[in-house]
Amino acid sequence: MQNKIIKKVIKKDKIKNWINELMKNYKVIAPVKEGDEDVFFRIIKSADDVCMDFQNTVLSPKEFFFPKSEKIFEFEGDEISDSGSKIGRKRILFGARPCDVHGLTILDNVYKGEFNDPYYLQRRENTTIISLACSEPDENCFCKSLGTGPVLCDADIIITDLGDRYFIEAKTDDVNLVNFDIIKEAAPGDVELKDIKQKESEDKITRAIELNKNLDDLHLEAESRKCLGCGCCTYICPTCTCFDVSDESMISKQKGKRFRCWDSCMFPSFALLAGGENTREEKSDRFKQRFYHKFKYYPEKYGKVMCVGCGRCTRKCPVNTDVVKIINYNKLDCNY
Numbered sequence: 404m405q406n407k408i409i410k411k412v413i414k415k416d417k418i419k420n421w422i423n424e425l426m427k428n429y430k431v432i433a434p435v436k437e438g439d440e441d442v443f444f445r446i447i448k449s450a451d452d453v454c455m456d457f458q459n460t461v462l463s464p465k466e467f468f469f470p471k472s473e474k475i476f477e478f479e480g481d482e483i484s485d486s487g488s489k490i491g492r493k494r495i496l497f498g499a500r501p502c503d504v505h506g507l508t509i510l511d512n513v514y515k516g517e518f519n520d521p522y523y524l525q526r527r528e529n530t531t532i533i534s535l536a537c538s539e540p541d542e543n544c545f546c547k548s549l550g551t552g553p554v555l556c557d558a559d560i561i562i563t564d565l566g567d568r569y570f571i572e573a574k575t576d577d578v579n580l581v582n583f584d585i586i587k588e589a590a591p592g593d594v595e596l597k598d599i600k601q602k603e604s605e606d607k608i609t610r611a612i613e614l615n616k617n618l619d620d621l622h623l624e625a626e627s628r629k630c631l632g633c634g635c636c637t638y639i640c641p642t643c644t645c646f647d648v649s650d651e652s653m654i655s656k657q658k659g660k661r662f663r664c665w666d667s668c669m670f671p672s673f674a675l676l677a678g679g680e681n682t683r684e685e686k687s688d689r690f691k692q693r694f695y696h697k698f699k700y701y702p703e704k705y706g707k708v709m710c711v712g713c714g715r716c717t718r719k720c721p722v723n724t725d726v727v728k729i730i731n732y733n734k735l736d737c738n739y
């Protein structure tokens with residue numbers, strides 16, 4: 404059954420009061436400014452730390468569901484104990500941009516269903532998501548062409564900046580999260596203004612990626628020549644799912660811990676096998692793999708591309724590798 408949507412508004416100067424109310428019952432993860440302009444998701448200790456005025460965070464909130472490094476279990480002889488890190492009380496992810504919320508639905512396909520990843524799933528199930536719709540998308544954003552932003556997403560609550568107040572759309576299930584005196588019922592004028600603001604935001608996105616391209620026609624080998632193999636594009640991507648597993652053990656006592664940490668298909672050792680064979684020894688093969696996985700293999704299996712158009716990889720690549728430019732390559736405009 405479709406959830407009824409509750410429509411409310413909150414004055415901007417009351418948003419911190421709302422977050423304080425949420426913090427009484429939840430661990431709250433929210434955007435925090437560090438330095439002059441970089442914003443990161445952090446578990447907040449005070450609502451005063453929350454930054455509401457940013458384009459997008461440097462890293463997506465993926466690491467709060469799939470940490471960069473985590474202990475999976477400890478072992479002693481044949482005995483396994485302590486099944487990984489615990490997340491404790493219920494959490495709210497506050498202020499995630501729509502593209503990053505879509506990023507989590509892409510991770511869901513990998514970690515839920517065919518294989519169930521208990522560490523990821525317990526975090527996902529224990530977290531309510533309050534998304535902050537974009538009002539000033541970045542020049543590298545191309546979410547609109549993928550249907551992953553700049554407003555709509557599968558969050559529990561979506562808030563939209565109306566100028567002096569925020570519009571709040573919540574599913575009925577989450578009514579308690581918006582049931583405070585400082586949050587008022589929305590008037591028809593608020594709904595109208597919200598639609599205008601959302602349309603304005605969509606109109607600001609001018610970049611678009613072409614879908615259903617034949618990747619064999621692209622010049623991935625030529626593009627790979629400038630790649631440094633640093634892996635930055637994969638580490639900052641909200642949809643990359645690969646990890647490596649290693650043991651830290653005391654052989655004399657036959658005990659230790661098993662960890663996993665993010666890995667990158669751009670690293671030479673990624674496809675190195677135990678016998679010394681490397682199935683992607685050449686940099687160009689690793690570069691191609693990233694594109695084929697995101698724009699061919701994943702869509703063949705799950706029906707959508709493994710990219711949400713956040714633009715982070717383009718923004719941060721030290722040699723300006725641009726995913727949109729590479730995918731949209733047209734033989735007629737060939738510069739190679």
Ligand code: SF4
Pocket residue numbers: 629630631632633634635636637669719720721722723724
């Ligand atoms: S960020 Fe750029 S240079 Fe680094 S691995 Fe990715 S494409 Fe190569």
Ligand code: SF4
Pocket residue numbers: 636639640641642697709710711712713714715716717726
């Ligand atoms: S734009 Fe780049 S970083 Fe963002 S989801 Fe797509 S591939 Fe990942």
